[in-house]
Amino acid sequence: MxxxxxxxxxxxxxxxxxxxxxxxxxxxxxxxxxxxxxxxxxxxxxxxxxxxxxxxxxSTQARGLSSGRTGVIAVLVPDITNPFYFDIIRGTQYQLKASGYTQLLVDTEEATDVELDTLRKLRRSTDGVLLAASRLTDQQLSDAASRQPLVTINRATAEAPTVLIDTPGAVVQALEHLASFGHRSVVYAGGPTSSWSNHRRWKAIEEAAAKRGMSATRLGPYAPTALSGAAAADATLGAGATAVIAFNDLLAIGMLGRFRERGVRVPEDISIVGCDDIFGADFCNPPLTTISSPIEQAGRVAVSMLMAQLDPIRGGTPRKLAVMPTHLKIRASTGPARA
Amino acid sequence: MxxxxxxxxxxxxxxxxxxxxxxxxxxxxxxxxxxxxxxxxxxxxxxxxxxxxxxxxxSTQARGLSSGRTGVIAVLVPDITNPFYFDIIRGTQYQLKASGYTQLLVDTEEATDVELDTLRKLRRSTDGVLLAASRLTDQQLSDAASRQPLVTINRATAEAPTVLIDTPGAVVQALEHLASFGHRSVVYAGGPTSSWSNHRRWKAIEEAAAKRGMSATRLGPYAPTALSGAAAADATLGAGATAVIAFNDLLAIGMLGRFRERGVRVPEDISIVGCDDIFGADFCNPPLTTISSPIEQAGRVAVSMLMAQLDPIRGGTPRKLAVMPTHLKIRASTGPARA
DNA sequence: CAACTTTTGGCAATCGCTTGCCGCCTGTTG
DNA sequence: CAACAGGCGGCAAGCGATTGCCAAAAGTTG
Known part of the structure; x- marks a missing residue:
């Protein structure tokens, strides 16, 4: 043989x-x-x-075959090249290693069917799955959760433990910040339609804006990449906004570049707020005001929640929800509204 | 059971x-x-x-047990959070998926012993290994290569197929570029001692500088992170240099920040050249002149070389060496030497 | 139509390890 | 000293596939 x-x-x-x-x-x-x-x-x-x-x-193979455990945890992310996930990956990698598990990283290419298919294949060969920013529908997600131990990150579900990043909380801070600079209206450059957190962010902005009498407009959807920033920037300019909140930093950084190309000064002509505080947000030009959160820690927490699920005895009370705190990191991309 | x-x-x-x-x-x-x-x-x-x-x-487990093949290829990188490896990872991920393999990503934490240990454990559970920027000694590396199918990236070996990035070639371009701006001497902010490409880059700089009558000084070693940039920047300033080539972009970006802090203008007071053209090099301030290479493609090529090694029949002539082209990407961090 | 070659499918032995069950050997207890 | 409980180790049955070997069936050929 x-x-x-x-x-x-x-x-x-x-x-x-x-x-x-x-x-x-x-x-x-x-x-x-x-x-x-x-x-x-x-x-x-x-x-x-x-x-x-x-x-x-x-031999992990033999061991897995006879014991039914594989010692492997899969981490599914929509896009490996998005720095946001780097931090998550780093956190999970670290914590999984500490727990004696091996991390299997899979890029689902922002595609629902790839995600679904991967999930199915992985059922056999992993002990559990960490699902970051899932693109699945609620139904698909709850099906998946019923078939294999699962923890979601940045996507709420009733069926599986979830790690959430409290972006909506920080959105309020962002709006206050903008309001204090005299901005009366704000544009939201939206992310992918299938992104749950995209909806969540927009809802938060809409609500917070209403509460303080500001107007909010939603643009998009845009792919969450620096490349799409150009389109988002142009649309923002077209809308005559004085301030824009971007779905994420990647988009914001792309917009920054486009504004520069078009001779629009940031923050003098327009203020921009990003989201995630990824690698690069601190050294782009100008440095980006953004919503910062302990992403790496989110990864670690997700792992520990999964561990609790896998071993209910030692794992203690299996928490069903963890919310990571956020705060607004004010840098140089926001300033007074132009008169 | x-x-x-x-x-x-x-x-x-x-x-x-x-x-x-x-x-x-x-x-x-x-x-x-x-x-x-x-x-x-x-x-x-x-x-x-x-x-x-x-x-x-x-069941991959059962299949692996009886067939002896696992369908898994491990990719070892020294530091997941270094954007340079992102691109490699992306390339390997893509190509491995296309070849029907699963990618197992491991962070060796820039540590020789972790790398060695991982390699040993992986021998059982993977069909082959892609080793990026290995920190092993020649001896350790050739041992490893004799025990399992292996392809190295950015590290030459006689024993295993290798994908090299022709940084030395571009170093010549960088020096010419600097010389044309009137720089007469150049400082090299060096990377980790255990890094093979670090030696290689320094050698190339030394040689190219000698050839055109420039003087070259080596500083460091510095950890290849933005954080170490501060120390590298200060040392560079101390050396009174007008131009500096950094081991990689991460370090260069860190130096940029430090220069700004100290009121040193780039490129008016000092020119800086990075290496790798990572995510961020194009939007930092000022945008970084850097040595660019098709990193993602390097990952893909490495995979195909490994495939050829695994299946010598279909794989065709197993190439032992691939050199990826590089070129100098001139942006705004380099300029005329101050008088 | 006999002799022979291909196809096609079944049998059963692994692959390396885990684990339920059982029995032996101690040491403890009344 | 008999009875018993534990600790410790062995036996053997899997786990779910792959694959060498073989035989039956089907197709070829002169």
Missing amino acids: NPETPSSAERMPTIRDIAELAGVATSTVSRALSNPQRVNARTREKIERIASELHYVP | NPETPSSAERMPTIRDIAELAGVATSTVSRALSNPQRVNARTREKIERIASELHYVP
Whole structure:
């Protein structure tokens, strides 16, 4: 069966090799290695010694096959190249490693069907899934959650534990900030229609604006990339706005570039507020006023919620919802409204 | 054995279920699904129909165990949060998916021992490894290459196929560019000592500078992060340089910030050239003149070289070395030397 | 139509590890 | 000293696929 491994390499040691050398049964080796307190200390030490001498590495395949656990957690993000997810990925990577899991990163390409398909395939080969900014419908999401342990990030569901970033909270701050600069109306450069947080942000803006007598206009949808920034910038200019809040920093940075191209000064002619405080928001020109949140921590929290779900005993009370705090980071892209 | 899966979920279908429904043996199902031309068309269609009705998903675990192939390729990068690797990751992700492989992303934390340890563990559970900017010694690297299919990126080895980015080539361009602006000496803000490309870049600079009668000074080592930029900037100022080439853009961007803090104007007081042309290099302030290369493509090429290694028959001539072209992207961070 | 080659599908042995169940050997207890 | 409880280790049955080997069926050929 096992064909000669491409890269030569002598056969890797198995628990059987260890068992033979130690003069015990394979079951004892297995237990010594993955259930230490189940075997006598002397036996265990001997087995451990032999195992390390042989450079033994357990086969995750075999282990998974017989135990039903894979030790793998998948992290699904809509777009690997979006720096926002970098921070999430970093957080999950870190925390998963600490919990002894391996991270499987998948880019779902902002596509619902890729996401759905991936989820289905992963059901077999992972112990759980972290779903960042899912593009699924509520129905699809709850189906998925019923089939496999799941935690969502930036997407609320009743069925699965969720980590939310309290952007709406900070939106209020952003509006106050803008109002204090004399802005009376604000434009929202919207993100993808299928994005749940896009709706959420717009709702928050609309509501907060109404509450303080400002007017709010929604533009878009725009793809959440720097490239789409040009279109968003032009539309914003067309709307005659003095202040704009962008769906995310990527879009905002793109808009910044377009404004510069067109000779529109920021913040003198127009103020712009981003969202996420990604890598780059602090050194673009001008540095972006944005809604900042502990994204990396969100990733870590999501992992711990998933761990709790996987092991309800040790995991303690499985929290169903975590909301990460946000705050407005004021930099140089916002200023007084022009008269 | 198989304990009740945490998230309820009825047992997943296996080839056995399909075999029963189709009235054939499991071996036939297996063949129909993974070796289609081996079974009669009618039988195959029937099996495929049943499989899809059952929402059958093969167990990668079981498949891997018996076939010896896992369908997983690991990608090791020193630091997930470095945008340079984003592009590589994106390239590998894309190409691996196209080749039917799953990408396992691992952050080795710029640490040799983590890298070594990961490599060892991965030997069992992956079909091959893509090693970006390895921190291993030549010896360790050749050991690793002899044990598992491997392709290195940005690190030359005799033992494994390699994808190199021709930074030295562009360094010459950078020096010419600087010389044309009247710069007579240049400082190199160096990267990590264990980085092979760091040595390579310095050598190229030293040599190219000598050839055109410029003087070159090396500073550092600095961690390849924006944070270390401050120290690098101060040292550069201390060295009285008029032009500096940074190990990478991250460092360069950090230096930009520090220069601004200290009231040093770029490029009037000092010119700075980065390396990699990462996300952000085009919109920082001022936009960074940098050495640009098709990083994402490097990732794709690396994957195809690995594929060729895994399947020498279909793979064609296994190229041992690919060099990605580079060019100097001139933006606003370089200008005439101050008199 | 016999002899022979292909196709096609089944049998059963793995792959490496986990785990339920059982029995032996101690040490403890009444 | 008999009875019993635990600790410790072994047996063997899987987990879900793949695949070498073989035989039956179907197709070819002279």
